[in-house]
Amino acid sequence: MRMNGIVAGNSDITPAVSVLDLFTIGIGPSSSHTVGPMRAARLFVDQMERESVLPQTAQVEIHLFGSLALTGKGHGTDKAVLLGLEGETPETVEVESVPARLERIQTQKQLRLKGGHPVPFEAGAQLLFHRTENLPRHPNGLRFIARNAHKQVLLQKDYSSIGGGFVIEEGVATQTPIAMAELPFPCRNGEELLRHAAESGLSTSEMALRNESVWRTDNETRHRLACVWEAMRNCVQRGCRTAGTLPGGLKVQRRAPRLFRELTEQPEINLRDPLAILDWVSLWAMAVNEENAAGGRVVTAPTNGAAGILPAVLHYVVMIRGANEDQIARFLLTAGTIGILYKRNASISGAEVGCQGEVGVACSMAAGALTEILGGTVAQVENAAEIAMEHNLGLTCDPVGGLVQVPCIERNAMGAIKAINAARLACAGDGSHLVSLDKVIATMRQTGQDMSSKYKETARGGLAVNVAEC
Ligand code: SF4
Numbered sequence: 001m002r003m004n005g006i007v008a009g010n011s012d013i014t015p016a017v018s019v020l021d022l023f024t025i026g027i028g029p030s031s032s033h034t035v036g037p038m039r040a041a042r043l044f045v046d047q048m049e050r051e052s053v054l055p056q057t058a059q060v061e062i063h064l065f066g067s068l069a070l071t072g073k074g075h076g077t078d079k080a081v082l083l084g085l086e087g088e089t090p091e092t093v094e095v096e097s098v099p100a101r102l103e104r105i106q107t108q109k110q111l112r113l114k115g116g117h118p119v120p121f122e123a124g125a126q127l128l129f130h131r132t133e134n135l136p137r138h139p140n141g142l143r144f145i146a147r148n149a150h151k152q153v154l155l156q157k158d159y160s161s162i163g164g165g166f167v168i169e170e171g172v173a174t175q176t177p178i179a180m181a182e183l184p185f186p187c188r189n190g191e192e193l194l195r196h197a198a199e200s201g202l203s204t205s206e207m208a209l210r211n212e213s214v215w216r217t218d219n220e221t222r223h224r225l226a227c228v229w230e231a232m233r234n235c236v237q238r239g240c241r242t243a244g245t246l247p248g249g250l251k252v253q254r255r256a257p258r259l260f261r262e263l264t265e266q267p268e269i270n271l272r273d274p275l276a277i278l279d280w281v282s283l284w285a286m287a288v289n290e291e292n293a294a295g296g297r298v299v300t301a302p303t304n305g306a307a308g309i310l311p312a313v314l315h316y317v318v319m320i321r322g323a324n325e326d327q328i329a330r331f332l333l334t335a336g337t338i339g340i341l342y343k344r345n346a347s348i349s350g351a352e353v354g355c356q357g358e359v360g361v362a363c364s365m366a367a368g369a370l371t372e373i374l375g376g377t378v379a380q381v382e383n384a385a386e387i388a389m390e391h392n393l394g395l396t397c398d399p400v401g402g403l404v405q406v407p408c409i410e411r412n413a414m415g416a417i418k419a420i421n422a423a424r425l426a427c428a429g430d431g432s433h434l435v436s437l438d439k440v441i442a443t444m445r446q447t448g449q450d451m452s453s454k455y456k457e458t459a460r461g462g463l464a465v466n467v468a469e470c
Contacts, residue, residue: 016178016186017343018215019208019336022302023228024165026090027098028292029404031303032140032349032457033068033075034090036161041084043169044144044157045114053154054117057146060085062127065141067351068161069129070458074248074402076295078127081142087115090165095297137170138162139351139456163349163357164302183211190341190382190437197378204372204381205330208337225329231299232288232311238296239287246293248403254294255409256287277320281420282413285312289409302339302348305355305397305404306362308412310335313366313419317373327373335369338385341437346445350397351457353448359408359415360392360444366419371426379431386437388422393440394447396455398462407463 111121135141138160158170185207240260270276285308368385454461
């Protein structure tokens with residue numbers, strides 16, 4: 001079974017992934033810890049309905065394992081699963097209504113399953129954090145149990161939130177409506193991408209658009225990519241306007257509105273400073289990640305923690321280089337093609353491989369995409385994506401307080417600038433280089449495997465232990 005961003009079944013058989021699956025419009029602060037768990041909860045309650053156990057259900061238990069238990073509170077996992085059980089999805093939940101919904105659940109001590117069937121709910125007894133235990137498949141594990149009035153189990157399901165909002169449902173056989181072999185240009189790795197390009201003479205985005213035609217018409221793909229861009233633009237605008245303190249207790253101030261004011265109120269200073277463009281790119285990235293940290297509407301690209309990099313570089317392409325609608329679509333198609341290579345051959349989950357899988361991958365995607373828009377060949381696109389990841393290898397995940405704020409917000413600004421630099425370096429060359437994208441993806445995967453678990457979204461190492469929480 002395959003839904004928007006949801007793969008049900010055995011991950012050993014990787015289905016073809018659409019570029020649009022990497023760019024889902026959801027809510028912050030985390031794709032693996034907020035978006036994925038909300039989808040898992042919604043999947044569970046949908047199944048309760050299908051199996052007709054909803055009316056007899058007197059109680060639901062939610063068990064969070066591993067990284068979800070360790071940093072789930074800071075990442076909003078506890079809230080996301082409740083909203084999912086009430087029938088919400090990340091794409092459609094009304095962000096403004098969330099605080100009141102959660103307040104109602106807490107004060108009434110009641111959940112309304114799928115928006116209707118009421119069951120008593122006490123967080124301490126029914127929402128359980130297993131901090132020292134993992135489910136076998138993945139460090140981001142969830143278990144839901146529905147019981148009747150006699151405490152008998154009516155339905156029990158395990159899920160893994162594997163990064164980027166993707167969810168695997170345990171014990172369900174893989175059914176792949178679209179197999180890799182069905183794509184006109186199946187790219188299992190960078191080498192295949194280069195080979196298809198050499199044989200077809202097409203750009204990365206042209207091949208990607210042909211692949212997407214297996215799912216839907218070109219017009220529909222272009223329309224949905226335009227919606228992704230619009231959601232990114234709206235997010236940047238909200239981030240530039242909204243001042244105040246981010247939630248979670250660290251008392252982190254939003255910086256984007258002030259930076260936006262300074263850049264727009266003193267244009268004469270900017271004109272004298274050729275590096276002012278760096279401030280704009282940082283602004284666009286931080287505006288998104290501050291919205292994300294506040295639980296706002298963001299585009300997962302390819303994760304929420306790294307959601308600022310692609311919009312920032314795309315704003316650079318549009319605002320500074322005057323890109324048109326077609327170039328915006330090409331940018332996203334190229335970025336998605338690169339992201340799929342990481343998802344297929346390594347990971348886009350901070351809990352699996354550290355921040356190299358989030359900020360590192362977003363940086364690599366943005367670098368390759370910008371290179372195509374700058375007129376680079378597919379070899380230069382591949383080179384830019386490789387350069388960007390090569391200099392993110394080993395990047396750990398150590399969010400202070402388990403919140404997606406420090407170092408995440410600034411890290412997106414740094415990642416966006418690094419992506420632009422990587423693209424320029426690649427465009428200055430001829431596409432030939434020593435380390436291939438495939439080698440750097442394999443290195444990233446191995447580095448993630450060797451990385452101590454305390455640097456993989458557990459908030460047990462690095463800045464998370466060296467910076468005192470207020
Ligand atoms: S440090 Fe990186 S991987 Fe970890 S939460 Fe922040 S952005 Fe995500």
